[in-house]
Amino acid sequence: MARREMRTPTDEATVRALxxxxxxxVTGTIITARDTAHKYMVDMxxxxxxxxxxxxxxxxxxxxxRKERKGWSVVxxxxxxxxxxxxxxxxxxxxxxxxxxxxxxGMGPKTLDAxxxxxxxxxxxxxxAAVTLAGYVKKVTDVLKLEEFGAPEAFWILEVEGFxxxxxxxxxxxxxxxxxxARSHMALDRLLGRS
Amino acid sequence: xxxxxxxxxxxxxxxxxxxPRDVCERIRRGYEEEKPGSNARAALEIxxxxxxxxxxxxxxxxxxxxxNTWYVGVPERTPTEPIRKAIARATVAATKRCYLRPxxxxxxxxxxxxxxxxxxxxxxHFRTRNRPGIQADLLLKGGGCENVSAQYSLPDERLGAGRNxxxxxxxxxxxxxxxxxxxCAPGIVGIAIGGDRAQGLAAAKEQLLRLMPDVNxxxxxGEMENDVxxxxxxxxxxxxxxxxxxxLLGAKATRLHRLPASFFVSVAYMCWAxxxxxxTIAGKRNxxxxxIAESARRYHR
Numbered sequence: 034m035a036r037r038e039m040r041t042p043t044d045e046a047t048v049r050a051l052x053x054x055x056x057x058x059v060t061g062t063i064i065t066a067r068d069t070a071h072k073y074m075v076d077m078x079x080x081x082x083x084x085x086x087x088x089x090x091x092x093x094x095x096x097x098x099r100k101e102r103k104g105w106s107v108v109x110x111x112x113x114x115x116x117x118x119x120x121x122x123x124x125x126x127x128x129x130x131x132x133x134x135x136x137x138x139g140m141g142p143k144t145l146d147a148x149x150x151x152x153x154x155x156x157x158x159x160x161x162a163a164v165t166l167a168g169y170v171k172k173v174t175d176v177l178k179l180e181e182f183g184a185p186e187a188f189w190i191l192e193v194e195g196f197x198x199x200x201x202x203x204x205x206x207x208x209x210x211x212x213x214x215a216r217s218h219m220a221l222d223r224l225l226g227r228s
Numbered sequence: 229x230x231x232x233x234x235x236x237x238x239x240x241x242x243x244x245x246x247x248p249r250d251v252c253e254r255i256r257r258g259y260e261e262e263k264p265g266s267n268a269r270a271a272l273e274i275x276x277x278x279x280x281x282x283x284x285x286x287x288x289x290x291x292x293x294x295x296n297t298w299y300v301g302v303p304e305r306t307p308t309e310p311i312r313k314a315i316a317r318a319t320v321a322a323t324k325r326c327y328l329r330p331x332x333x334x335x336x337x338x339x340x341x342x343x344x345x346x347x348x349x350x351x352x353h354f355r356t357r358n359r360p361g362i363q364a365d366l367l368l369k370g371g372g373c374e375n376v377s378a379q380y381s382l383p384d385e386r387l388g389a390g391r392n393x394x395x396x397x398x399x400x401x402x403x404x405x406x407x408x409x410x411x412c413a414p415g416i417v418g419i420a421i422g423g424d425r426a427q428g429l430a431a432a433k434e435q436l437l438r439l440m441p442d443v444n445x446x447x448x449x450g451e452m453e454n455d456v457x458x459x460x461x462x463x464x465x466x467x468x469x470x471x472x473x474x475x476l477l478g479a480k481a482t483r484l485h486r487l488p489a490s491f492f493v494s495v496a497y498m499c500w501a502x503x504x505x506x507x508t509i510a511g512k513r514n515x516x517x518x519x520i521a522e523s524a525r526r527y528h529r
Contacts, residue, residue, distance in 0.1 A: 054267060056267070056270060094291070095291060095292070095329070096291055097288060097291045097293075097326055097329045099326055108287050108288065108291075108326045109287055109288045109289075109290065109291035109326075109329070110291055111290055111291050111292075113292065113371075113372065114371075114372045114375065114410055116410060137372075137409070137410075137412070137468065138372070138408070138409055138410035138468075138469065139408075139409070139410075139469065157468060157470070159271050159274040159275060159278070159468060160290075160372065160409075160412035160468060160499070161275065161278070161289065161290040161370075161412050161499055161500060161501045162274045162275055162277075162278035162290075163278065163282075163287075163288060163289060163290045163291040164278050164281040164282040164285060164287045164288070164289065165274055165277050165278035165281045166274075166278075167287075168281065183330070183340045183342075184329075184330065185291075185329060185330070185331075185340075197270075197274060199267050199270070199271075199470065201470070209267075209469075209470065209471070210408065210409070210469060212471075213408065213409075213464065213465060213466070213469055213470070213471045214408055216464050216471070217405055217408070217463040217464050217465050218405065220462055220463045220464055221401060221402070221405045221463060224401060224459050224462060224463075225388070225398050225401065227388065
């Protein structure tokens with residue numbers, strides 16, 4: 034396990050250097066995208082997102098935003114459960130060359146395989162830590178599809194500094210979620226006297 | 229009416245931004261038990277910082293401010309409609325002030341109502357109390373943990389769970405295992421044994437109002453609560469599913485009579501952010517906030 038810094042957008046070599054268990058502080062641009070956004074990216078294949086998502090970090094998050102006199106501020110912005118994007122994520126990684134997916138709870142074999150084949154990582158943020166994580170957002174650069182999707186589901190383009198995460202799925206087929214699942218399954222069998 | 233709206237708005241603010249001390253205490257204990265340098269300990273450290281940050285800045289602990297469930301006690305013959313209206317107004321006001329995220333969506337049209345009012349929302353359960361004044365307990369429970377809540381029908385052959393307490397234990401541990409970190413572990417489980425399907429899940433959720441050190445005075449249920457916590461913490465799931473010792477902060481169980489043909493076990497999984505707050509309103513100048521829910525007390529059986 035190592036402590037690392039990462040700048041986003043990023044490249045394949047950088048994400049391939051990361052391993053499960055590494056603690057990664059992210060600095061740069063992250064783009065929120067959750068259920069509606071993922072369905073939209075896969076179904077509609079919008080071209081205008083291509084330059085924005087090239088090498089980018091996507092953040093599974095539906096933040097609470099406050100409208101200020103000028104622009105927006107982030108009130109609360111923790112990760113949402115990533116598993117719901119499992120049907121879409123592999124496609125999004127491949128099509129848009131997304132390099133980093135930030136969320137919580139981990140994702141399944143399809144996404145893990147896409148990370149390995151195309152060079153991407155899954156970074157786990159701390160679920161529920163919405164205020165502390167919002168504190169790492171230094172600037173709200175833009176928002177896309179706000180009217181159409183509503184505030185929680187829109188694409189918020191955020192500048193973060195030192196945003197804390199843990200690599201739980203790497204670009205080499207490693208998944209902390211699969212490991213913990215398997216180990217805890219054995220423990221459950223022992224507790225229930227089934228082994 | 230105005231004082232009710234103000235008191236309820238303040239109740240929502242407290243529930244959303246100020247995690248009850250008994251829950252914080254359990255999280256702190258978990259932090260101390262995790263290995264220094266581990267992912268588990270780092271996650272709990274951020275959680276503890278977040279609890280302080282939310283309290284000191286009066287911002288929502290989690291951006292998913294959840295299903296708002298109200299448990300309201302009123303003296304007999306109290307009209308409940310004005311209380312419903314006051315809760316609705318407080319909900320709109322709290323949303324405007326960013327204590328709640330716009331969180332209610334029409335499942336058919338996909339439209340977010342924008343103010344947390346909607347069909348069936350907020351959820352309000354009334355009960356009568358034999359003391360003067362209105363007493364309200366509020367629970368905020370997010371979608372991530374609600375999605376991993378579960379209900380079992382015993383016997384469950386696949387899990388080897390029969391119609392007895394060993395079977396109940398097996399399915400409860402199965403639910404905790406299946407949730408992994410996705411319900412934002414370390415979690416808390418409310419357990420209801422028996423009832424019909426609707427009763428069971430409602431009673432399991434209501435158990436989440438009980439304080440962490442509160443062990444059921446019913447000997448069998450009390451023992452089960454302690455046993456479930458000890459066993460779950462040997463699963464090794466840990467905070468956020470990173471692996472570790474702290475998987476479950478608490479378990480609270482109750483029972484309901486069942487039909488001879490049915491044996492349901494309902495498990496309400498709550499994330500570490502078990503957001504609850506209480507208030508007693510005995511007059512315009514007699515409003516007392518607390519972190520101890522009144523409606524939970526009748527569940528020692």
